Amino acid sequence: MENNHQKPHALMMPYPLQGHVIPFVHLAMKLASKGFAITFVNTQYVHHQIAKSHHHDHDPEAEDIFVGARESGLDIQYATVSDGFPLGFDRSLHHDQFMEGVLHVMSAHVDELVGRLAASERPVSCLIVDTFYVWSSMICEKYNLVNISFWTEPALVLSLYYHLDLLRVNGHFGAQDNREDTIDYVPGVRSIEPKDLTSYLQAANTWTVVHRIIYKAFQDVKKADVIICNTVQELEPDTLSALQKKQPVYAIGPIFPTGFAKSPVATSLWSESDCTEWLSAKPSGSVLYVSFGSYAHASKQDIWEIASGLLLSEVSFIWVLRPDIVSSDESEPLPPGFGDQIKGKGLVVPWCCQIEVLSHSAIGGFLTHCGWNSILESIWCCLPMLCFPLLTDQFTNRKLVVDDWGIGVNLRDKKAVTREEVGQKIRRLMIGGSADELRRKVGEVRKALDDALGPNGSSEKNLNDFISDVKVKIAANKQWISRSLIVSLPSST
Template sequence: MGESNNSHSHRHAIVFPYPFQGHISPTLNFAVALASRGFVVTCVLTEFVHNAASKFGDFNFNFSGLDIRCATISDGFPLDFNRRLSEEFRESLINDFAGRADEVIGRITRSYPAAKFVLVADSLFSWPAAVAEKYGLVNVTFWTEPATVFSINYHLDLLRENGHFPNFAASGESRIDYIPGVRSISTNDLMSYIRQPKALPGVTKIAVTAFQQVKNADFILCNTVQELEPEALSALNHRHPTFAVGPITSSISHVHKHLVDKITLWPRSDCTDWLDSKPPGSVLYISFGSIARINEHELREIAHGLLLTQVNFLWVLRTDYGTKNAFPDGFLDDVQNRGIIVPWCNQNAVLGSVSVGAFLTHCGWNSVLDSIWSGVPMICHPLLVDQPTNRKLVVDDWRIGINLCDKEKVSREEFVRKIEMIMEGNECVLLKEEVKKVREVLKNAWESSNGSSRRNFDRFVEELNCRLLLKKN
């Protein structure tokens, strides 16, 4: 995209999404919102993300009137490397990525010596505070998950002092009621990298190192809504200027007239015709996200449950699952008239279909927001990272979903009961009433002229502008 005439003296935002599917879309859509306020924006994507997004999605920033550029950066690995659950890749993000980011940011800032720069980087990066200080940038940390999860990470020191990190697992379940802004929470509902730090040590290390530097941020932005997490946001605001500006991906186009469609790193199947052929509210949508995997036992029990219920279903199973070997004999033939299995899809489009009645989800934050936005109640089966904490918000706090498994292991019988509970009868009616209420909160946050996220975004831009004016070049 060409440069604007005053780009050399403009407010310029350098935006760094974390290079995983669930982080990219909300960060890029925030970049679009910032550009809509007159900022020049440079989005820095890893070569892998840029290549995949360009290959499988309709990826571009050609928005009339907006000055958005794209820069690429190497993550140190070949394009065909499997980054999804690689400990080596996560270690490299901590140890090696900072130097590459420093080089790119230095190059951009030197190119526009009269510009006023702000760095907007995902909170999981470990380097922004040091790089922002080096180049004199306003430091904005962008959190793509709930404020509750942010606050728990922010107070890892309190968890250590109280013996709940890193070695609490041996003491069994207990309650935590000392984290500012976080209601009493079971240790079982903490993020997996806190409860089981040795299971994915790279993820635990990322959280620890990232939240050491986050405390030096000038602003905290959260992809959540003020009314849903008021206590956590208020507590954080006592430490830093904190703004809830969500749900970024679902609603930003209503105000700013532009939207980066869900960035996809894999080819998507178009399920529209199949969904349109099914009665309203009759389809169970099943997806466990872009990273985590259910195990073979869980896959088989879910498949057996689908055979027993006779429910219509759309099941997203990524290509890294060995589905043919894991399914019960004859499963694909038995369900061919009422179910489809795809490797990836446009989740917003699926959830927005009137035929979808419920969502069996891993409780990734984007999936939670997408489901609420479409008014679809959830069956929750958290697997990794922030998902157990998100489940607590969905089921216990907001009461817009139910647990798939009340015991240690998934069983086909329990799965059948939960399907019946969420798709028919009194429980179904109550869940839909509650999710409708929360949906209105989400939509009003941006779409109402006095919506909380719209106001917060306005306040953030105003304070950011003041901070930039005080910055010396």
């Protein structure tokens, strides 16, 4: 084991959204178990939400989420920075204002923290931050750090954003009247329909705050020393190979907690309901799990149609419905009387530990918004998916699930969803021959994930190669600093 001063010391910082925090925490633990020292940084707001959801109301600021990890021998320190807003500011309701802060204000707070760590006894040697941050190259250049960009979505989405200029030049993005024919010119992407681009690439207004973040982030990522990706080489071989010709890109996914069990580190921004007792009373494979994730909003109309479709299907279900699923100021998203109609058949909770529910034997399928973590977790549990994308990468992820891998059924193509379609497709996902075929296919994809994580698998090999690559780059940086110091020392007369 390297002593503390020889270890590579990485500052890791996820984007301040639930779906980004989870893989970052699990990657931090993985790297610490392979000899890294980690300083993990959350925003004060994310930290406050995690502490509150784990009932540390008395003093949420005092809670260090990595205490348990350190007790098991992992070298992980914890820090927080301001995102520029007070804790009471409603980031869900004022989404665009919040994102403006992330774009313009946050880097100053991060710079200050990195500066303090740079002057400490254990200076940071590399930065591992979310690809959507626009400031990593600036900070890495200032403090001479190895710049590692962590992409938490599939390589297909990375490639589409990476080649934004190609989409623009060819009139598939940012034109008054975007072309609607097949896109077949993006390196490593055989072909993709415009309806399968991310929501931001389909948008009419291409100068929103999120677009400006994307433009800046994807200029910045091209300056990264290394990109790591929460995907598997065998699932996206052509896309990854094309990206690897441009920059060092390592597919190291799926990034799960050890043993796919509840993590010793708290990551949830909401209090989790325990569904185990309810599930344990249900027959194996009989329950549909429904969740639209932590971030995107759905319309009240869609929620009502899905609710009615669930009743029509007559399938048992657990539905995770965030209080702000429609909006922070819409307190009752469900149809009147829905709670009485589902007695014994359905359970609606505000949040839960998703991997615990998905791995329960009673679950037989997943009606999902197609967030990337949800897709990887669903595959790991051999569950076919009913795909209801809402925002951002979810439309592109749906293409992978339904069209490329054949492990899911599509529930939406821009048009409004109807209760009849919901009911019928739930039955197709859960019952009969088509359900058996989907389960067979998802079992094959699960094997690819399993193999990748094995001792000789691609993700394990890529992770080790990535670590070696980073150590070489850190050593080169140290030599450069030493030479610079020697050159700048005044010569003795």
